[in-house]
Amino acid sequence: MSHSRKVISIHELKVSCGDCSLSEICLPHGLNQEELNELDALILHKPRIEQGEVLFRSGDPMHHLYAVRSGAFKAVLSSNEGAEQITGFYLSGELMGLDGFGDDVHQCTMVALETSTVCAxxxxxxxxxxxxxxxxxxxxxxxIGAEINHDHRNLLALGQLKGEERLxxxxxxxxxxxxxxxxSPYEFNLPMARHDLANYLGLAVETLSRMFSRMIDADLIETNRRHVKLLNTKALCELAQYDCPRESHHASS
Amino acid sequence: MSHSRKVISIHELKVSCGDCSLSEICLPHGLNQEELNELDALILHKPRIEQGEVLFRSGDPMHHLYAVRSGAFKAVLSSNEGAEQITGFYLSGELMGLDGFGDDVHQCTMVALETSTVCAxxxxxxxxxxxxxxxxxxxxxxxIGAEINHDHRNLLALGQLKGEERLxxxxxxxxxxxxxxxxSPYEFNLPMARHDLANYLGLAVETLSRMFSRMIDADLIETNRRHVKLLNTKALCELAQYDCPRESHHASS
DNA sequence: CGGCTTTTTGAACCCCATCAATATCCGTGG
DNA sequence: CCACGGATATTGATGGGGTTCAAAAAGCCG
Structure with a gap:
């Protein structure tokens, strides 16, 4: 909260799509200079969103799409009996709000998992x-296709895979x-609590914890709270029945 | 396969979007006359697709979207271990092929559940x-939004609801x-076999059969093979925790 | 009618939810 | 700095929903 820190913050708010480190995976990807400038002109950089705050809520009319600039979000869908399902987690560069396309009203509630910034x-x-x-x-x-494919893979996981395989x-x-x-693809911090991850995977928190323990015992991973280290991606791939990044010709980082 | 039968078939092939009974729920919905004509010009009416035949296959490059004109389809997503999950069923007027948006390659295999026709x-x-x-x-x-919302509601069902509630x-x-x-919303024929429905709902066929039996015993429905009659939609709504069509002011058919 | 698939029913087992208790982390204030 | 309380995470014991294996019943088609 020193003065110099404030300057940095202002600087970040002025970042344009062209300068953004996420441009290669976000909306600007593949745009020419002119398109980029025009896109820049209509993007609104929102200030910080604190952990637990809501970006938009189920029932809100849809006015914007949002790209995660920093931080992470969860999308929560509720039944009218109060049951809640997290349909997805959104990391930097990913697009949020497509759930409003159906009838211009958001179906999910989007909640920040940590202090975050977005482009509206x-x-x-x-x-x-x-x-x-x-x-x-x-x-x-x-x-849009990425969102649909993500959902479909998730349906496959929930419908066909066992808890450990889903994890x-x-x-x-x-x-x-x-x-x-x-x-690093081998060592990272999960942005979400066990509670949210369990919900996303369709498991009880306790079951999820057991799955973690089992993987640790099998030397597949190491964990410390939200910090995760992948020790045996090959075995994880076999468990997951999908998504094997093909540990290609010593080309890993 | 008589000559007169052939004539009918040709007639159907000439149907335009403007004349199509599905125009109000399909792609033409909300288009003005000029837009309609232009859309018509680029739509290719495919001949019959028999039950079990494949419209497109996982891995195929995406060249078309398809609207169901008659019949029904299932979208099947496979893991590389051979596990298969049906991600959706498509009825007349619904749009198929959005799973190719991600990288212009279809992720699902689309299979006809009965003799069908499509608009490409x-x-x-x-x-x-x-x-x-x-x-x-x-x-x-x-x-597109309808597809995404459908998938999200399905995730909610698979993650939070019990077998009977999902059904x-x-x-x-x-x-x-x-x-x-x-x-009629109260009496209809399901286009899919128990086997497919069980897979879609993430259940074993035997379990699904038991769910049907339980609902019949509770006088919620009646069934005869694929024919289903809904007897107590209110109770079904409570089970489903969603989707209650609000049995509005004696406005039922 | 005979052979096939589809659907239903029965019994045993297993994965996972639930309840309960403990352990660990973290922020706060004494 | 440590103590305390609350949230978060892990571990144990029990029970239930659903799968699996097995078999019978019912529909379909030649």
């Missing part, structure tokens, strides 16, 4: 711009996403 | 047209979709 994109402006920016249309389509699939999925962002 | 829409042509047809963009967005939710969902198409 007015949906009408994005729509207008997309008519004359083919690169933007293409990237938006790919991000393995999840860890590998996070690993891959973090690697894409330049972080 | 070239993705590049649709893309071009959408730049100058705002109504089409809007409707496409809504259909109730499914029956009500089918009921609502059929009602939208002008069929």
């Amino acid at each position: 994109i007015d949906i009408d402006e994005l729509e207008k711009l997309s008519t004359r920016a083919p690169g933007l249309r293409r990237q938006l389509r790919h991000l 393995a699939a999840f860890l590998l999925n996070i690993s891959r996403r973090l690697k894409k962002r330049g972080f | 829409i070239d993705i590049d042509e649709l893309e071009k047209l959408s730049t100058r047809a705002p109504g089409l963009r809007r409707q496409l967005r809504h259909l 109730a939710a499914f029956l009500l969902n089918i009921s609502r979709r059929l009602k939208k198409r002008g069929f």
Whole structure:
């Protein structure tokens, strides 16, 4: 909270898509300079969102899409009996709010898992711009497809895999996403509490804890609270029945 | 296969979006006349697809979206260990192929559940047209949102509901979709075999059969093979924890 | 009618939820 | 600095929902 720190913060708020380190995985990916400038013009950088705060709520009319700039979010869908299901976690560079496409009303509630920042994109402006920016249309389509594919893989996990296998699939999925962002795929901090992860995986917290313990005993991983180290990705891949990043020709980081 | 039968078939092949009874729930919904004509021009009416035949396969490059014109389909996602999960069933008027948006390659295999016909829409042509047809963009967005919301509700069901509750939710969902198409919401034929339905709901066939039996014993439904009659939608709604169509002011058929 | 698939029913087992208790971490204030 | 309290995480014991194995019943088609 010193003065110099404040300056840095202001600087960050001015970051444009072109300068953003996430541009290669986020909406700007594949855009030419002109498209990039136009996209930049309609993006609103929101200030910090603290842990537990809500970005949008089920029932809210949809006005924006949001890209995670820093931090992480969970999307929560509720039944009218109060049961809640986390349908996804969103890391930096990922697009949130597509659940409002159906009838222009958000179905999920989006909650920050840690202090986060987002880029808000007015949906009408994005729509207008997309008519004359083919690169933007293409990237938006790919991000939509990523959301759908993620959901489908999750359905496969919930419908076909056992608890331990689901956890393995999840860890590998996070690993891959973090690697894409330049972080180590073998050692990372999970942004969510056990409680949220258990819900996401359709398990009780206690069961999830047992799955972790079992994997630790089998020397597949090491954990310390939210810190996770993957020790045997091959075995994890076999457990997960999916997502094997093909430990390619000594090309790992 | 008589000559007169052939004539009928040809007639069906000439149906345009404007004449199609599904236009109100399918892609043409909300389009003006000009947009409609342009959409019509790029739609390819495919001939019959027999039960069990594949519309597209996991790994195929995506070239088209498909709308169900008659019949029904299932989307199957496979793990690399051979486990299969049905991620959705598609009825007339619904859009198939969005799973290819991610990287222009289909992730699911789409299989006809009965003899069916589809409208194929070239993705590049649709893309071009959408730049100058705002109504089409809007409707496409809504259909994408419907797919995402469907998947999310399914995740909620698989993660939070018990077998019987999932079945109730499914029956009500089918009921609502059929009602939208002008069929009775209380009595209908399921297009899929028990085997497929069990997989979709993440249950063993035997368990699903028991769920049916239990509902029959409780006078919630009646069944005869694939024919289903809903006797107590209120109770089904309570079971499903969702999707209650609100048995509105004596407005039922 | 005969052979096939589909559906239903029965019995034993297993994964996972639930209840209960302990352990660990973390922030706060004495 | 340590003590305390609350949230978070792990471990144990028990029971239930669902799978699996097995077999019978019912529908379908030639």
